[in-house]
Amino acid sequence: xxxxxxxxxxxxxxxxxxxxxxxxxxxxxxxxxxxxxxxxxxxxxxxxxxxxxxxxxxxxxxxxxxxxxxxxxxxxxxxxxxxxxxxxxxxxxxxxxxxxxxxxxxxxxxxxxxxxxxxxxxxxxxxxxxxxxxxxxxxxxxxxxxxxxxxxxxxxxxxxxxxxxxxxxxxxxxxxxxxxxxxxxxxxxxxxxxxxxxxxxxxxxxxxxxxxxxxxxxxxxxxxxxxxxxxxxxxxxxxxxxxxxxxxxxxxxxxxxxxxxxxxxxxxxxxxxxxxxxxxxxxxxxxxxxxxxxxxxxxxxxxxxxxx
Amino acid sequence: xxxxxxxxxxxxxxxxxxxxxxxxxxxxxxxxxxxxxxxxxxxxxxxxxxxxxxxxxxxxxxxxxxxxxxxxxxxxxxxxxxxxxxxxxxxxxxxxxxxxxxxxxxxxxxxxxxxxxxxxxxxxxxxxxxxxxxxxxxxxxxxxxxxxxxxxxxxxxxxxxxxxxxxxxxxxxxxxxxxxxxxxxxxxxxxxxxxxxxxxxxxxxxxxxxxxxxxxxxxxxxxxxxxxxxxxxxxxxxxxxxxxxxxxxxxxxxxxxxxxxxxxxxxxxxxxxxxxxxxxxxxxxxxxxxxxxxxxxxxxxxxxxxxx
Numbered sequence: 001x002x003x004x005x006x007x008x009x010x011x012x013x014x015x016x017x018x019x020x021x022x023x024x025x026x027x028x029x030x031x032x033x034x035x036x037x038x039x040x041x042x043x044x045x046x047x048x049x050x051x052x053x054x055x056x057x058x059x060x061x062x063x064x065x066x067x068x069x070x071x072x073x074x075x076x077x078x079x080x081x082x083x084x085x086x087x088x089x090x091x092x093x094x095x096x097x098x099x100x101x102x103x104x105x106x107x108x109x110x111x112x113x114x115x116x117x118x119x120x121x122x123x124x125x126x127x128x129x130x131x132x133x134x135x136x137x138x139x140x141x142x143x144x145x146x147x148x149x150x151x152x153x154x155x156x157x158x159x160x161x162x163x164x165x166x167x168x169x170x171x172x173x174x175x176x177x178x179x180x181x182x183x184x185x186x187x188x189x190x191x192x193x194x195x196x197x198x199x200x201x202x203x204x205x206x207x208x209x210x211x212x213x214x215x216x217x218x219x220x221x222x223x224x225x226x227x228x229x230x231x232x233x234x235x236x237x238x239x240x241x242x243x244x245x246x247x248x249x250x251x252x253x254x255x256x257x258x259x260x261x262x263x264x265x266x267x268x269x270x271x272x273x274x275x276x277x278x279x280x281x282x283x284x285x286x287x288x289x290x291x292x293x294x295x296x297x298x299x300x301x302x303x304x305x306x307x308x
Numbered sequence: 309x310x311x312x313x314x315x316x317x318x319x320x321x322x323x324x325x326x327x328x329x330x331x332x333x334x335x336x337x338x339x340x341x342x343x344x345x346x347x348x349x350x351x352x353x354x355x356x357x358x359x360x361x362x363x364x365x366x367x368x369x370x371x372x373x374x375x376x377x378x379x380x381x382x383x384x385x386x387x388x389x390x391x392x393x394x395x396x397x398x399x400x401x402x403x404x405x406x407x408x409x410x411x412x413x414x415x416x417x418x419x420x421x422x423x424x425x426x427x428x429x430x431x432x433x434x435x436x437x438x439x440x441x442x443x444x445x446x447x448x449x450x451x452x453x454x455x456x457x458x459x460x461x462x463x464x465x466x467x468x469x470x471x472x473x474x475x476x477x478x479x480x481x482x483x484x485x486x487x488x489x490x491x492x493x494x495x496x497x498x499x500x501x502x503x504x505x506x507x508x509x510x511x512x513x514x515x516x517x518x519x520x521x522x523x524x525x526x527x528x529x530x531x532x533x534x535x536x537x538x539x540x541x542x543x544x545x546x547x548x549x550x551x552x553x554x555x556x557x558x559x560x561x562x563x564x565x566x567x568x569x570x571x572x573x574x575x576x577x578x579x580x581x582x583x584x585x586x587x588x589x590x591x592x593x594x595x596x597x598x599x600x601x602x603x604x605x606x607x608x609x610x611x612x613x614x615x616x
Contacts, residue, residue, distance in 0.1 A: 079441030133387030
C-alpha cells in the first residue's frame, strides 16, 4: 500500500491528502435540507448530509489526489449512523482508487490494539466465515503505550499489505506539553521517531516503510530533524492551511527524492467555498471550490519544492 | 457521576469494575450456536452472541458491583454491528443503574477531541434536535497530545456531570518505553499525573475529581507515588487477575479513606468459567461463575485493605 501511495503521488504530482472531516457547519444548506427532508432532523439525517457532502467532494477531486483521510471522530460523534457514513465514505473512496488513511488515532495494550488492527485494517473470523469490518488502507496510531500497542497493528499490516502512521509530533498548540519534554537532552518526540524508524524496518515497501509517522506542519524545524532521523519513514503532515502551515514550511518534511511526505488539508479544502478566495463558486458549487483549493494547494507545494 | 460512583462503591463494598471485553473465544458454545442459528455466521451473529453473553454476566453480577467498563475495541473489531452491541450493552448496564466507563482511549487535537467528547459523553445537535449518541458515564482518554486534547472532554463533562480517566501509567509490559523516560530526573508518567491533578481541580465532585487517572495494577510501586501526587484523583486500576496484579498489590492505589481507586478485571471475571477454580459451574452456568469470581475479587481486595 505504501508503494501504491507513492505511485499515486508520482502520477498526480500532488503529495496531498484531503481530510474528510465534515462538521455540519461546513455542509451547505441545500445538502442539509435535502437530507433532513428525507430522514428528518435525526442522526440518520446528519449522516446522510455528511455522506452526500463527502461524495460530491470526492467526485470533484479524486483525479487530482492520491489519498483521503477521513477523521473518524467527526463520524463517531453521530453514533452508529455516523459510523455507517464513515464506512460508506471509505468504500466509495476505494471504488475511486483513492488510498484511504483512517485517522483513528487508536492505541491500547496488546490484545486490544490487535482488536483495533483487525477491525480497521484486517479481517475478523466469525465461525467459518471471514469479514473485513472497516477496511481502511492505513490507520493512525497513538504510541503512548509503547511497542506493545503498536506491534499488533504492524502484524496485521504485514498480513494485509497495509500501513500505519504513528503520532510523533502532533500539530496542535499544546503538543509540546509531553512530546517536547527533554529525555537525556533530547525531546521525547525524537525518541518516538527513532522507535518508528525501528518498527518500520520490520515492514518495508520498495523504498519507504509501511510504518509512517505523523508530524505537524506547524513545527517545520522539528520536521527537519525528524526527516533525518527517519529517512525511510513516510511522514503524514497535518496542519497545512487552516491550522497555519504553508507550502514553504513543508519542504523540510520531504527527502531529496521529492518524496517522503504527504500533506493533509481538511477544512481548507472541504469548506473552501466558505473562504473569500473561493466564495464566487457559491455554496451550490462547493465541490468545484474544493477542486480549485486542491489545485492551489498542490501548486503551492510543488513551487516550494522546486524553489528549495 | 464521580459522587455516584463513590456512593455505589460504598454501598457494594466492592471497589471493582467488571471489564466487558468479550472475545468470541470467551463466549460459551451454546450462546454462539444460538446467535449463529438466528443471524448466520455474520458480523450480526457475532454481535448478538456478544450481547447475550454480556447480558447474562450483567444480570448475574449487577447487584454486587458499582460499575462496568466495556472496551470498545472488542466491539469495533466487528464493525458497525459490533458497535451496536456496544451501545446496547451501555444502555442495558445503565438500566441496571451501573456506572458505565467507556474504555475508548480517545484523544486528538482540540476540535477532534471535542467531537469524541460529544459522541461519547455529551449531546449532538442536528438542526433543531438534540441526541445522545453513545452516552457512557466516563471515558478513558489518551494524554499524548497534551491539554488541547484533554480539555474538550473536561468541558463536556462539566456540562453533563460526567467524568474521564486519563492514561497515566498503563498496565502493559512495554508501557515504560515512553511513560518511564526521565524528564529532569522524574519519569514522564509523574508529569502526566501532575497535569491530571491540575486538570482535575477544574471539575471537582464532593471529595474526588471528575478527572481520574489510569494506573496499572502491574506497577504497584509507581501506584504509591502517583497516589500521593494526585490525592483527589480517582484511579482506575487495570491489570488485576489475568494481567498479573493481586489484591496485596492494590493497597497502594487507595487513600486512607479506603477510597480513591477502582480495580478492573475483565477476562478474570467474564471468562471465569474457563478457569480451573470455577470449572465446576460449567459453560452453561458461566454467569454464576462470573458472580463467584466477582465475590472472590471483592473479598481479596477487602482483605488486602483491612490488612494494611
